[in-house]
Structure formats: C-alpha cells, structure tokens
Amino acid sequence: MLPSTAQLRQTGGRELKRIVFDEETIAERVRELGREITDAYPDGDLLVLGLLKGSFIFLSDLVRRIERPLQVDFLVASSYGEGTVSSGNVRLVYDPETELEGKHILLVEDIIDTGKTLNKLVGLLRERRPRSLEICALLHKHVAKHLELEAKFLGFDAPTLFLVGYGLDHAENFRHLPYIASLT
Numbered sequence: 001m002l003p004s005t006a007q008l009r010q011t012g013g014r015e016l017k018r019i020v021f022d023e024e025t026i027a028e029r030v031r032e033l034g035r036e037i038t039d040a041y042p043d044g045d046l047l048v049l050g051l052l053k054g055s056f057i058f059l060s061d062l063v064r065r066i067e068r069p070l071q072v073d074f075l076v077a078s079s080y081g082e083g084t085v086s087s088g089n090v091r092l093v094y095d096p097e098t099e100l101e102g103k104h105i106l107l108v109e110d111i112i113d114t115g116k117t118l119n120k121l122v123g124l125l126r127e128r129r130p131r132s133l134e135i136c137a138l139l140h141k142h143v144a145k146h147l148e149l150e151a152k153f154l155g156f157d158a159p160t161l162f163l164v165g166y167g168l169d170h171a172e173n174f175r176h177l178p179y180i181a182s183l184t
C-alpha cells in the first residue's frame, strides 16, 4: 500500500507514483543473490562492504542470506546532494577501518546510475590490494557509459526513473519504505 497523502506531506512535496518492485519480489531476489554469493566464494576471508547510506536495508537483508563466514564494514561516499541528477562529485566521507588487503571484497551498492560513484571507489579499493573485488548492486539503470567493473551480482535491471524506498532516498526521504517506488 502506498502511504497516504497525509503521510507524504512531510516528504518535501514529492509523491510516489507507483511501486516498481514490491516487498515479496525483492525478498525472493535477495534470497537468490545470497545463494549466488554463497556459491561464488569457496574459501578465504570475505568482507562485505556496504556503501552507505543507500545500501543499508539491502545489505542487512542480503548478509542474512549468505551462508558462509563473512565480515561487514561500510563506506560512505556522497555524490548527489539534494538533487535527482548525479553531480559526479564523489567524496569519501567515511573510510572502512577493516584491513582490506588479501580479502575478498564484495562492494554492495543500492543502484548504479551514471557509474561515477563506483568508478571512483573501485580505483580507491584496488589500491588496498584485496584478494578480489566484486560488486553486488540491487539495481542497475544500464545508462553508464563506462564502468571500471561491472556488477557480478545484480538484483534487478531498473527503469531510468528516479526510484526511492528500500534504502534509496530523495533528499533523505523515503528510505524506510519496504518496497521500491518511482517518484512523480
């Protein structure tokens, strides 16, 4: 159920248009991704690195579906400000404290749009000499002109709409929605 108009009055005047991925669809795909990741990493230390804030719900659901030992850490990059268009101005606001060298790093991202955020981070993370580096993205708009590294694990192909919910925000609103919806 979409929130009522009254609830949406507090969300910067933006309203949800329609649900693009519902709770059940997301849960089923996350379960499958967990299986794929479990099967893909036979040995070695696995560090699941969540890109905040957008991946926080996806990551917490995903790691509970991965049936092998792993560690979790986060990084914070900032690129969008309050708009809906990628500025390309990617800043690392929080750097993971966990040692990355020699570990399998799985970078978990909410959505790949222009790819600028990931391209910057992939370069930074490779300098730390991980044993491997792969990307797991919940959504991919397939509009990026160049990606340093394609997502090995992908939830869904996304429409080229601005999406919110399940961690994704517009000006910090809508992150808590259990489904993914488009904005008007």
Ligand code: IMP
Residues within 6 Å of the ligand: 054, 079, 080, 086, 109, 110, 111, 112, 113, 114, 115, 116, 117, 118, 161, 162, 163, 164, 168, 169, 170
């Ligand atoms: P990129 O650098 O253009 O690939 O943008 C990646 C980041 O922008 C994501 O991690 C999101 O935080 C944000 N982003 C891109 N598209 C959307 C969207 O449709 N809704 C919400 N956030 C988005």
Ligand code: MG
Residues within 6 Å of the ligand: 054, 080, 168, 169
């Ligand atoms: Mg965002």
